Amino acid sequence: MCEIGEIKNLASASREEQTRFIESFDHVLSDMDGVIWTAFKAFPDAPECLTRLKNLGKRITYVTNNTTVQIDEIHRLLQRFEFPGDKPDVVTPSRAYINYLKSLKFSKKLFVIGGKGLKYELKQAGFDLAETSAVPLDETLPALMGALTDDEEVGAVIVDYEINITLMKLQKCLTYLKRPDCLFIIGTADKTLPFPRNGPLIGNHYFVKLLSELSERTPRQMAKPSPDYNRFIVENYSISNPSRVLFIGDSIEEDMKFAGVGGYKKLLVLSGSAKKDDVVRWTRGQDAKPDYYIDNLAALNLILGMAQSRSNRKI
Ligand SMILES: [Mg+2]
Numbered sequence: 407m408c409e410i411g412e413i414k415n416l417a418s419a420s421r422e423e424q425t426r427f428i429e430s431f432d433h434v435l436s437d438m439d440g441v442i443w444t445a446f447k448a449f450p451d452a453p454e455c456l457t458r459l460k461n462l463g464k465r466i467t468y469v470t471n472n473t474t475v476q477i478d479e480i481h482r483l484l485q486r487f488e489f490p491g492d493k494p495d496v497v498t499p500s501r502a503y504i505n506y507l508k509s510l511k512f513s514k515k516l517f518v519i520g521g522k523g524l525k526y527e528l529k530q531a532g533f534d535l536a537e538t539s540a541v542p543l544d545e546t547l548p549a550l551m552g553a554l555t556d557d558e559e560v561g562a563v564i565v566d567y568e569i570n571i572t573l574m575k576l577q578k579c580l581t582y583l584k585r586p587d588c589l590f591i592i593g594t595a596d597k598t599l600p601f602p603r604n605g606p607l608i609g610n611h612y613f614v615k616l617l618s619e620l621s622e623r624t625p626r627q628m629a630k631p632s633p634d635y636n637r638f639i640v641e642n643y644s645i646s647n648p649s650r651v652l653f654i655g656d657s658i659e660e661d662m663k664f665a666g667v668g669g670y671k672k673l674l675v676l677s678g679s680a681k682k683d684d685v686v687r688w689t690r691g692q693d694a695k696p697d698y699y700i701d702n703l704a705a706l707n708l709i710l711g712m713a714q715s716r717s718n719r720k721i
Contacts, residue, residue, distance in 0.1 A: 413685045416673065416698035417705050421716065424709050427698065431652035431671055433645065434459055437630075438470040438480070440600060440656030440678020442703065446475075448487035449677055455707035458714070460490040467643055469497045469653075471594040471629040471660060473566050474521035477501075499593040500527035502628040502638040503564060506591070507533065514561025517582055519568045519575050519613070520593070528564075536560050543574055550574075554581050562589035565617060565625070567599075567610055576613060583621035590621070593629040596660060600679040630655075631663035640668070654703075656680055658694055666693035677702035 416427065434456075436442060442452045460466050468484075468491060477500070481493045504527065507516075515536045518525055525535060536557060543549050553574065560582045568575075582588045596609035618625060628635050645651055648669035655661020656678025665672040674680055674696035685699045700706050 413674075413688055413696055413699050416700045417709060419698070421713070425713050425716075428462070428710065428713055431464065431650050433465040433467065433643075433651045435467050435469045435639070435651060435653045435665075435668075435670065437653075437655040437657070437661050437678075438468050439472055441654055441675050442468075442489060443483075443487070444678070445601075446483055448489070449702055449704065451704035451707045452702075453488045453490075455703040455710065457488070457490050458707060458710045462710070462714075464652075466490055467495050467497060467639075469630065469639065469664075471499060471596075473498050473500050473524040473527070473593060475523040476526045477523075479523070497639055497643070498527075499566065499629040499635065500524050501642075502635050503591060503593075504528065504531040504533075505638055505642070506626075506628060506634070507562065512561060512589075515557070515559045516562050516564055517560045517578060518564045518566070519571055519579065520564060520566035521568055524564075524566050524593075538575060538578070550577075554578070556581050556585070558585070560588060562591060564591045564593070565610065565614055566593035571613065576617065579617055580620055583617065583623055590617075590623045590625040592625040592627050594660075595627065595629070596657075630657075630660040631667055633667050636664065636668045658684060658690055662690075662694040662696055666695075672696040672698075673706075674699040675702055675706075676700070 416424065436456065442456065443449060456466055477493055477496050477498060480496050484491050515534045516528060517536045518528065528535060543553055554577055563579045563582050565579065583590055592614050594609065595611050595614045597611040598606035598609045601607045614625065626634055639645065651670045652673060653661060653665035653668070653670040654673045654675060655665065656675050658680050662672050662674055674685065676682060676699060688695060
């Protein structure tokens with residue numbers, strides 16, 4: 407276990423150390439929720455910070471676990487707030503699912519627990535989705551039993567975040583997962599999602615656990631912190647030297663663990679789920695331990711601005 411206070415605030419590091427840090431990476435993988443924005447409202451100076459990094463020659467790629475909105479919409483929001491980046495620079499589990507299913511030449515139906523954004527991406531990619539009835543079931547056991555018939559056309563179950571998740575949808579997943587040839591794929595599996603008011607929101611962890619236990623199946627996760635999601639990024643975003651890649655994230659369980667899996671440098675921001683207490687009392691092991699933490703991207707922007715003016719003075 408690490409000692410208290412071992413993780414340094416980048417803002418308190420010496421100028422030389424800050425410069426060494428800035429020069430230590432060429433590619434930034436940045437989480438979105440809790441890092442660049444919250445509830446799709448940009449944090450102050452976050453667009454400027456990422457633009458500065460881009461102008462310094464760093465490649466910027468956004469890596470989120472959020473599939474609730476489609477990638478077109480995320481791109482539109484990036485543009486609206488003047489963040490750098492185009493559509494291909496946004497990585498979501500939707501992209502990883504599609505890539506994986508296409509690699510298998512998957513042609514059966516998908517049963518999806520997930521939001522509109524995910525369903526849109528899957529349909530756009532040409533996949534056939536098994537529809538769930540919009541009409542609530544009669545609250546009787548015979549009605550429930552009648553509805554739980556298997557559909558052998560369903561070849562994969564994807565469990566992601568869905569606001570309208572129901573007992574019936576979970577039951578259907580279990581029915582399909584009884585067939586060993588039915589793929590079991592999951593996205594985010596957090597216990598909770600940070601939310602400014604009336605939160606926390608219930609995360610997918612509990613639903614995934616329930617389905618794994620009752621089906622006695624281990625799902626393939628295509629979201630942070632899974633190695634499969636990292637493999638997708640490494641193969642599709644030309645990462646040849648992970649030690650020259652910086653991951654910026656607000657979650658220890660998702661982002662810092664994922665950065666550990668990928669062998670990336672780690673910068674933890676305190677503008678989302680991780681709090682100061684997490685960094686002063688580090689108990690989570692070395693793999694997920696951030697190299698530095700910083701309050702938010704505004705503080706990083708300040709450091710980048712000062713480093714830039716120092717190097718301009720030298721010229
Ligand atoms: Mg986040």
